[in-house]
Amino acid sequence: MQAPHLTLTGIRKSFGGARALECAGLELHRGAVTALIGENGAGKSTLVKILSGVHQPDEGEILLDGKPVRIADPVHARRLGIAVVHQECLVFDNLSVAENLFVNAQPATRGFVRAREMRERASVVLRDLDADFDAGTPAGALSIAQKHVVQIARALVDQTRVLILDEPTASLSRRECTELFRIVRKLRAAGCALLFISHKFDEIFEIADRYAVFRDGSSVGAGVLADVNHDELIRLMVGRPVAQLFPKVATTVGSELLRVDHLSRTGEFADISFSLRRGEIVGIYGLVGAGRTELAQVLFGINRADAGTFTLAADAAAAGIALVPEDRQSQGGILAFSVAANIALPNLATLAPRGLCSHRAEADLARQWIDRLEIKAQGPAQTVQNLSGGNQQKVVIAKWLARKPAVLILDEPTKGIDVGAKAAVHAVTSEYVKAGNGVIMISSDLPEILGMSDRVLVMRRGRLRGEFSRAAATSELLLRAASEA
Amino acid sequence: MSATARRWSESARRDLTLAALALVLFGAVTCAFPGFAAPGNLAGLLDDTAILIMLALGQMLVILVRGIDLSIAANLALCGMLAALFNRALPGAGVVPVLALSLASGAILGAFNGLLVWKLRLPPIVVTLGTMSIYRGAIYLLSKGAWVNENEMTRGFLAFTRASFLGLSTLSWLALGFAAAFIFALRRLRVARDMYAAGGNPEAAAYAGIDAGRMQFIAYTICGAIAGLCGYLWVARFAVAYTDIALGFELQVIAACLIGGVAIAGGKGSAIGVLIGCLFLGIIRSSLPLVGISAFWQMFINGAVILIAVLLSARSRVHPRSILETPRP
Numbered sequence: 145m146q147a148p149h150l151t152l153t154g155i156r157k158s159f160g161g162a163r164a165l166e167c168a169g170l171e172l173h174r175g176a177v178t179a180l181i182g183e184n185g186a187g188k189s190t191l192v193k194i195l196s197g198v199h200q201p202d203e204g205e206i207l208l209d210g211k212p213v214r215i216a217d218p219v220h221a222r223r224l225g226i227a228v229v230h231q232e233c234l235v236f237d238n239l240s241v242a243e244n245l246f247v248n249a250q251p252a253t254r255g256f257v258r259a260r261e262m263r264e265r266a267s268v269v270l271r272d273l274d275a276d277f278d279a280g281t282p283a284g285a286l287s288i289a290q291k292h293v294v295q296i297a298r299a300l301v302d303q304t305r306v307l308i309l310d311e312p313t314a315s316l317s318r319r320e321c322t323e324l325f326r327i328v329r330k331l332r333a334a335g336c337a338l339l340f341i342s343h344k345f346d347e348i349f350e351i352a353d354r355y356a357v358f359r360d361g362s363s364v365g366a367g368v369l370a371d372v373n374h375d376e377l378i379r380l381m382v383g384r385p386v387a388q389l390f391p392k393v394a395t396t397v398g399s400e401l402l403r404v405d406h407l408s409r410t411g412e413f414a415d416i417s418f419s420l421r422r423g424e425i426v427g428i429y430g431l432v433g434a435g436r437t438e439l440a441q442v443l444f445g446i447n448r449a450d451a452g453t454f455t456l457a458a459d460a461a462a463a464g465i466a467l468v469p470e471d472r473q474s475q476g477g478i479l480a481f482s483v484a485a486n487i488a489l490p491n492l493a494t495l496a497p498r499g500l501c502s503h504r505a506e507a508d509l510a511r512q513w514i515d516r517l518e519i520k521a522q523g524p525a526q527t528v529q530n531l532s533g534g535n536q537q538k539v540v541i542a543k544w545l546a547r548k549p550a551v552l553i554l555d556e557p558t559k560g561i562d563v564g565a566k567a568a569v570h571a572v573t574s575e576y577v578k579a580g581n582g583v584i585m586i587s588s589d590l591p592e593i594l595g596m597s598d599r600v601l602v603m604r605r606g607r608l609r610g611e612f613s614r615a616a617a618t619s620e621l622l623l624r625a626a627s628e629a
Numbered sequence: 630m631s632a633t634a635r636r637w638s639e640s641a642r643r644d645l646t647l648a649a650l651a652l653v654l655f656g657a658v659t660c661a662f663p664g665f666a667a668p669g670n671l672a673g674l675l676d677d678t679a680i681l682i683m684l685a686l687g688q689m690l691v692i693l694v695r696g697i698d699l700s701i702a703a704n705l706a707l708c709g710m711l712a713a714l715f716n717r718a719l720p721g722a723g724v725v726p727v728l729a730l731s732l733a734s735g736a737i738l739g740a741f742n743g744l745l746v747w748k749l750r751l752p753p754i755v756v757t758l759g760t761m762s763i764y765r766g767a768i769y770l771l772s773k774g775a776w777v778n779e780n781e782m783t784r785g786f787l788a789f790t791r792a793s794f795l796g797l798s799t800l801s802w803l804a805l806g807f808a809a810a811f812i813f814a815l816r817r818l819r820v821a822r823d824m825y826a827a828g829g830n831p832e833a834a835a836y837a838g839i840d841a842g843r844m845q846f847i848a849y850t851i852c853g854a855i856a857g858l859c860g861y862l863w864v865a866r867f868a869v870a871y872t873d874i875a876l877g878f879e880l881q882v883i884a885a886c887l888i889g890g891v892a893i894a895g896g897k898g899s900a901i902g903v904l905i906g907c908l909f910l911g912i913i914r915s916s917l918p919l920v921g922i923s924a925f926w927q928m929f930i931n932g933a934v935i936l937i938a939v940l941l942s943a944r945s946r947v948h949p950r951s952i953l954e955t956p957r958p
Contacts, residue, residue, distance in 0.1 A: 446836065467836065475836050478829040480896050489826055490837045492819050499819045543837075 155204035182358035197221035227299035237284030242266035289320035382619035398422035407452035412438035427597030435606035460550035476540035484510035484524035513542035534565025678911035679804035687852035695895035696753035703764035708860030713870035731861035739853010743846035811900035829896030
């Protein structure tokens with residue numbers, strides 16, 4: 145085989161203290177589709193951002209046709225012929241398709257856009273792709289699949305030689321995927337080097353020629369896809385020793401605390417039934433978009449279910465359910481508030497029964513939790529904004545635990561926080577269930593799910609696709625159930 | 630950051646800086662014109678600034694919950710006209726019904742803004758731009774464009790604002806009373822805490838069971854009630870009511886809030902800051918004639934002060950938020 149078109153070696157990248165890429169490498173060949181595989185948090189997105197010039201690597205080398213390059217910014221990446229089709233579909237809804245294709249690169253004479261030329265060139269590219277819409281259509285009127293085509297067309301206008309598809313099929317129907325793959329094959333035949341990121345193994349085997357596997361920010365395997373099978377890829381993805389990080393305390397599982405019966409919400413999840421008992425941690429595993437967060441929002445009362453019911457045990461109804469949401473900055477805490485005010489916020493009914501707040505009572509409560517969770521803050525008055533991610537998360541957990549709920553739902557409780565904070569979160573969770581409460585832990589972190597759960601439920605595309613006891617659950621089984629092999 | 634710097638919270642530090650600036654300005658003017666610090670002159674300064682202080686406190690609440698009230702001056706003018714017409718129609722009724730009427734009518738106008746923002750989820754700036762014109766137009770319809778002059782107002786109606794106690798006018802006492810009430814309420818009341826939360830992060834507030842829209846409604850209603858009260862006070866103080874009173878005053882009110890350190894994106898601000906911001910503007914306004922600068926420079930200077938205040942707060946900010954700012958990657 146010829147030399148790779150684009151080679152990355154020894155890429156390192158840290159954000160603050162968190163290491164996103166440890167020792168990552170990648171080779172992309174002309175006329176080949178390379179699949180990039182890895183768990184959430186393995187460093188795939190960071191690599192994409194480095195390739196598209198959004199981030200600079202701390203260390204490592206990027207070779208384009210054997211010559212070292214430094215991708216300074218997204219405009220530079222575009223000029224080098226590297227383009228990304230984003231999962232989130234970055235298309236300007238208020239502009240026409242033609243205007244979208246030439247954003248920031250309009251053919252112009254002295255600042256005046258040559259509109260006709262732009263439209264004609266756009267039409268040519270769209271015809272090449274057999275698109276079913278024309279260049280004058282407002283992009284806002286297109287479907288998600290069509291917007292993907294617009295992004296690919298934009299890449300073609302730029303004479304792209306390296307095209308990165310970041311989970312392009314996550315929100316496409318089967319038919320739309322087939323259409324997308326037809327375009328991908330066409331580009332491959334034209335000599336383009338493609339990087340295809342996906343969690344879906346069937347698609348990977350359908351479209352890719354080569355593979356690269358990332359785990360914890362490092363490359364752990366790469367080669368020709370025909371040489372491996374599905375099981376070997378999964379083993380590469382998860383094959384780490386599960387660290388003894390999880391202070392799982394043996395508890396006696398008691399009576400039923402929460403029963404969920406055929407709960408559904410249109411477009412989000414359907415027919416979910418399970419029960420949670422006292423002293424139990426039920427883990428919910430699944431890929432991003434499986435409907436886990438949406439389920440939590442319904443259980444917590446942010447949204448309503450369309451069908452089905454959920455009931456708390458009679459003696460637990462008053463204590464209720466609390467949710468530590470996935471996004472601690474936008475949903476969890478008020479960043480501009482002090483630690484004390486954040487912890488007090490859901491507890492003001494107890495702390496300020498007559499509507500009058502007492503700063504001393506709030507500070508006392510905060511001090512208790514600062515000690516208990518070992519929150520590294522200068523005191524109750526410190527603004528949450530100035531805390532590290534792990535300590536912010538501890539504050540959010542404290543504010544809900546202080547309410548003493550019967551059921552606590554944790555949505556990705558340790559996402560993006562350091563190992564020490566992780567251990568503290570796990571310790572307090574164990575302590576809390578030991579007192580006879582129940583926890584539903586949503587997590588995409590396999591070791592965490594395996595280490596902490598008494599039972600694991602797996603969700604895929606809004607439905608429950610498996611239930612595993614603590615003894616029976618393994619990384620391979622969970623991943624297979626979650627990713628529809 | 631050192632431990633001593635930490636002892637003051639971010640907002641307290643901002644208030645202190647502003648107070649220091651106001652004192653420097655005050656000191657400079659006093660050095661040049663010793664008469665400026667005379668008790669009589671200071672009482673006059675407070676009297677002149679009193680209505681601005683009350684309005685700015687109301688406006689602050691609205692900005693705190695990510696709103697803005699452009700109709701505040703039009704509300705004032707409409708309620709002032711209502712008070713004047715009521716007094717003309719029932720001269721024997723006394724001041725208490727006038728006060729009640731102006732508070733109530735202002736609250737209704739404010740609540741109307743609040744309902745549109747809360748229930749219909751319309752953008753605050755558009756809603757109040759609309760009601761600003763509606764309320765102004767309503768004055769014209771009520772009065773048929775005619776003025777209500779001093780000779781049509783009763784003695785009690787006029788005397789209320791001018792009565793003096795311990796050397797300060799009723800207006801000044803009202804402003805100080807409102808400021809004290811706001812300082813206490815914003816620190817201690819649960820509903821105020823909910824407002825800060827709703828303005829700081831509406832989504833997280835919703836997760837904590839706070840309805841951010843309802844908080845906006847409450848803020849608009851309180852702001853409206855204050856504007857209504859100020860309507861009567863304004864008319865009584867200047868002894869005239871007509872369509873265009875306080876025209877454009879909403880901009881001064883918003884300016885005072887911004888100078889006082891209220892974040893235009895919501896969630897941050899203190900009553901002390903607003904009070905000092907108003908006094909700051911008051912000092913500038915009353916010293917301009919002394920320095921021999923035309924009062925027409927007032928607007929220019931207000932604008933410059935706002936820009937400087939925004940510049941200072943933008944530099945000290947950790948997490949930029951954007952409602953009126955352009956986000957940059």
